[in-house]
Amino acid sequence: MRTPPLRRPVTPTAAAARRLAVAAALLALGACASPDTRPPGPPAGLTAQAGSATSVHVMWQSADPREGVTRYQILQGGAPVREVPADKTMVDLTGLAPLTAYSFTVRAEDAAGNLSAPSAAAAVTTPAAKAEDHRPPTAPATAAGHPDGARAAVLTWAPATDDTGVTAYDVYQGGVRIHTAGATETGTRLTGLQPDTVYTFTVRARDGADNSSPDSPPVDVTTATATGKGPVTSPADFTATASPGAVALSWTPPDTGKPTAEYQLYVNGQPTTVIQFGAGAVPVGRAAYQLAVSEPAGTVWALKLRARLPDGNWGSFSAERRVPLG
Structure with missing residues (x-):
């Protein structure tokens, strides 16, 4: 009978040994890490307003970003009725009963699933229902x-x-x-x-x-600048007036210490063109520009613009104007 040859034990290389040691250390650290069990604070500033006989509008203040909140839970009489993501701080609750008292609270939840204590309660009573009411209120006059x-x-x-x-x-x-x-x-x-x-x-x-x-x-x-100092960089008193085949724009340039010769125009939220005034034509007071259009009459455009500042950056946007094309 032949005797099988002896085999040498396999010894890991130095690199492999180091990788094993690092993996073991990471596992040890993971085992020692404490789970996140600290809940965020309760939302503040909760209000509830009856929007109609069957709906209530609930609002609250957003949580401190350091809380790591991922969503909010809205409760009616202590029972959850709605959840919204962290970037939402208001919700309309519908399907309610007319002439009924309700109490709402809100809880914040973080990424680890920790729920805050309920906010202070907001009480509201829905008004009585009005049958076959199709007439809207008048607009606020001023x-x-x-x-x-x-x-x-x-x-x-x-x-x-x-x-x-x-x-x-x-x-x-x-x-x-x-x-x-x-x-x-x-x-x-x-x-x-x-x-x-x-x-x-x-x-x-x-x-x-x-x-x-x-x-x-x-x-x-x-709004004021963040420091309360320095000029406001947005064009002021922006207007847009439509006529057949054109839209007339007008605005007051921002006071940045130098004449502003370049503006970026946005239409429906997208950058559309750059308005440039040549030498000798840079507006000092009121600026104006005529924009040719080919879209069908009745198309609604939302327009806003911003100025190129002396340091080369774009400033803040003007007010947005919505105009139906002529």
């Missing part, structure tokens, strides 16, 4: 606003009227509802804005049947 520092604005409006009674006022910015105020309110403070930015707000009244009024007159508010 509206005004001013900045409150670099990240907030104060907005006021005239009361609207309705045959069955106004139940809420909705604030819109860029065609999107961003805030809801109560039926007796004629003003509000808007937070979470960006510095050195022009915002255009409108207000609509709403009745118990969810009929919305036309927009109030638009209100432009320019």
Whole structure:
């Protein structure tokens, strides 16, 4: 019988040994790492406004980014009824009963699944239902606003009227509802804005049947710079007027210390063209530009522009104007 040859034990190379040691260390660190069990703080500033006989608008303040919140849970009478991602801080709850008292709270949840304690409760009572009400309220006749520092604005409006009674006022910015105020309110403070930015707000009244009024007159508010110092870089008093085959633009250049010869025009949120004024034609006071169009009449354009600053960067955008083409 032949004796099998002896085999030498396999010895790992130095590189392989180092890889094994690193893997073992990482496993040890993972085993020692403590799981995240610290919940975020409860959301603050919760409000609830009845939008109609069957709906309520709930709003709250966004969490501190350091909390790592990924979503919010809305509770009605202590029971969860809706969840929204962390970038949303308001929600409309529908399908409610008319002339009924409700209590809402909100909880924040982080990436580890930790839930905060409930926020302070917001109580609201829905109004009585109005049968076959198809007539909207009148639009608020006037509206005004001013900045409150670099990240907030104060907005006021005239009361609207309705045959069955106004139940809420909705604030819109860029065609999107961003805030809801109560039926007796004629003003509000808007937070979470960006510095050195022009915002255009409108207000609509709403009745118990969810009929919305036309927009109030638009209100432009320019927030202050972040430091409170330095010039505002956005073009002011921007207007856009359509006529057959053309749109006439007009604005006041930003005061940056030097004449501004170049502007970037956006149409429907996309950069479309760069407006350049040649030597000797740079506007000092009011600037104007004629834009040729070929789109069908009735097409709606949303226009805004920004200036090239002396340091070569683009400044902040002007207010946005929506115009139906002629």
